[in-house]
Amino acid sequence: MNNPTNLTANETIGQRCWAIAEGYIPNWKKGSVSKLQSRETISLLNTTDTDAEVHIMIYFNDREPVGPYNVHVPARRMRTLSFDDLINPQPIPFDTMFSSVIESNVPIVVQHVRLDPAQTAKALLGRINR
Amino acid sequence: MNNPTNLTANETIGQRCWAIAEGYIPNWKKGSVSKLQSRETISLLNTTDTDAEVHIMIYFNDREPVGPYNVHVPARRMRTLSFDDLINPQPIPFDTMFSSVIESNVPIVVQHVRLDPAQTAKALLGRINR
Amino acid sequence: MNNPTNLTANETIGQRCWAIAEGYIPNWKKGSVSKLQSRETISLLNTTDTDAEVHIMIYFNDREPVGPYNVHVPARRMRTLSFDDLINPQPIPFDTMFSSVIESNVPIVVQHVRLDPAQTAKALLGRINR
Amino acid sequence: MNNPTNLTANETIGQRCWAIAEGYIPNWKKGSVSKLQSRETISLLNTTDTDAEVHIMIYFNDREPVGPYNVHVPARRMRTLSFDDLINPQPIPFDTMFSSVIESNVPIVVQHVRLDPAQTAKALLGRINR
Numbered sequence: 001m002n003n004p005t006n007l008t009a010n011e012t013i014g015q016r017c018w019a020i021a022e023g024y025i026p027n028w029k030k031g032s033v034s035k036l037q038s039r040e041t042i043s044l045l046n047t048t049d050t051d052a053e054v055h056i057m058i059y060f061n062d063r064e065p066v067g068p069y070n071v072h073v074p075a076r077r078m079r080t081l082s083f084d085d086l087i088n089p090q091p092i093p094f095d096t097m098f099s100s101v102i103e104s105n106v107p108i109v110v111q112h113v114r115l116d117p118a119q120t121a122k123a124l125l126g127r128i129n130r
Numbered sequence: 131m132n133n134p135t136n137l138t139a140n141e142t143i144g145q146r147c148w149a150i151a152e153g154y155i156p157n158w159k160k161g162s163v164s165k166l167q168s169r170e171t172i173s174l175l176n177t178t179d180t181d182a183e184v185h186i187m188i189y190f191n192d193r194e195p196v197g198p199y200n201v202h203v204p205a206r207r208m209r210t211l212s213f214d215d216l217i218n219p220q221p222i223p224f225d226t227m228f229s230s231v232i233e234s235n236v237p238i239v240v241q242h243v244r245l246d247p248a249q250t251a252k253a254l255l256g257r258i259n260r
Numbered sequence: 261m262n263n264p265t266n267l268t269a270n271e272t273i274g275q276r277c278w279a280i281a282e283g284y285i286p287n288w289k290k291g292s293v294s295k296l297q298s299r300e301t302i303s304l305l306n307t308t309d310t311d312a313e314v315h316i317m318i319y320f321n322d323r324e325p326v327g328p329y330n331v332h333v334p335a336r337r338m339r340t341l342s343f344d345d346l347i348n349p350q351p352i353p354f355d356t357m358f359s360s361v362i363e364s365n366v367p368i369v370v371q372h373v374r375l376d377p378a379q380t381a382k383a384l385l386g387r388i389n390r
Numbered sequence: 391m392n393n394p395t396n397l398t399a400n401e402t403i404g405q406r407c408w409a410i411a412e413g414y415i416p417n418w419k420k421g422s423v424s425k426l427q428s429r430e431t432i433s434l435l436n437t438t439d440t441d442a443e444v445h446i447m448i449y450f451n452d453r454e455p456v457g458p459y460n461v462h463v464p465a466r467r468m469r470t471l472s473f474d475d476l477i478n479p480q481p482i483p484f485d486t487m488f489s490s491v492i493e494s495n496v497p498i499v500v501q502h503v504r505l506d507p508a509q510t511a512k513a514l515l516g517r518i519n520r
Binding site (some may be wrong): 143171177189211239243 | 319321322
Binding site (some may be wrong): 273274295301303304305336337338339340369370371373 | 407409410411412438447450451452454455487488489508
């Protein structure tokens with residue numbers, strides 16, 4: 001199946017690099033927040049006809065960046081990731097502020113959503129592009 | 131009536147293509163969430179003097195994209211849609227993450243709002259442009 | 261006082277035209293929501309050394325746009341407006357979806373915030389640029 | 391360590407100037423809101439190999455801008471600031487709307503998050519670029 005949009009070949013949806021300045025995974029093991037309830041997620045959309053190989057680098061306050069975490073998003077597919085699931089090369093620590101930079105071989109669209117029920121009415125959404 | 135803004139002819143408001151990476155319609159039939167309470171909506175603004183013919187493609191995690199869903203936004207009008215209302219060519223499944231790509235023959239402005247009262251304090255808003 | 265930023269003369273902060281696709285003022289007269297609690301606001305920032313004359317047009321689902329509503333933001337000042345306060349040429353109706361287009365003679369920065377305590381955890385923010 | 395991303399030298403992540411139109415620090419001394427609970431924060435990400443010297447100017451409704459507030463973000467680091475912590479040249483007043491302009495010598499990514507538990511379900515996020 002070809003790309004279902006009407007865009008011409010040189011028009012693409014999204015961009016190859018995205019950055020999210022604020023990320024945070026609460027320590028659900030310690031508190032009353034279950035892992036299911038607490039989600040720090042990103043959704044990745046690949047509208048192209050080429051599989052996207054995505055590399056995520058994580059930046060911290062007090063140490064060198066860690067990564068890349070490699071994610072595969074097939075052609076014409078979307079994928080939702082939890083930062084909790086990024087464990088290779090190493091898990092992202094709990095209770096630590098971090099930023100992420102997301103790079104792809106093809107243009108993708110990235111959306112970041114954080115849900116943290118430990119605080120009432122905490123609903124944060126970030127979308128920061130390069 | 132002519133376009134009420136002061137923009138010259140080659141200045142337009144919005145763009146012809148928008149993408150929203152994260153979409154989700156909870157299964158309100160199963161739970162305590164009524165259809166009215168649970169809204170996954172997009173607002174479309176057409177400030178031009180030409181009617182907008184809008185085509186929406188829906189992307190999934192595990193299957194080919196579905197669409198186009200056709201939406202009409204008259205000249206100098208706005209319109210708010212619920213993803214629940216997109217039923218032709220086929221309804222968007224519940225409890226499934228999806229992305230959407232919104233294309234128009236004229237520049238429009240698109241804003242995405244999700245309300246999901248099933249989770250306390252879940253308020254998500256996404257706006258991702260091409 | 262001159263512009264306190266380090267930007268050179270041809271670098272400006274913001275843009276002359278902004279659009280917000282989704283706006284809504286709940287009918288606080290009818291319900292349990294007080295006017296103070298329910299806010300559909302925009303903040304306007306003018307970092308330039310020239311007063312900003314801002315014109316706001318309101319777009320609807322089923323009628324011609326209304327406006328302009330004229331707003332003054334002095335040089336090097338910010339201002340927060342409630343859509344409830346836009347009454348000339350006519351008040352924006354309650355319980356009606358609307359969009360807004362905000363134009364200024366000098367570049368400004370616009371941020372839109374809606375608070376609607378009638379629904380638990382309804383926190384919407386829109387930022388849509390031209 | 392060199393920049394871990396694959397970007398070439400002339401590709402940078404972020405921009406040198408950011409603006410946030412709406413800021414507000416509630417008066418936690420007067421009310422039931424503790425300082426820890428009430429956060430008006432910005433996260434700053436510096437992916438470059440050069441330390442970022444960041445200057446923040448604060449704009450008000452009724453007085454001249456104040457600043458610069460100087461913030462240091464080392465190379466390849468992120469940092470989260472609370473507006474409460476900006477005290478030099480002078481603390482930002484409580485219960486006052488303000489805007490901020492954030493300038494850096496190198497491109498950075500800025501994300502703004504406000505949490506105000508004094509109002510149910512108040513969760514605001516702004517990201518406004520130049």
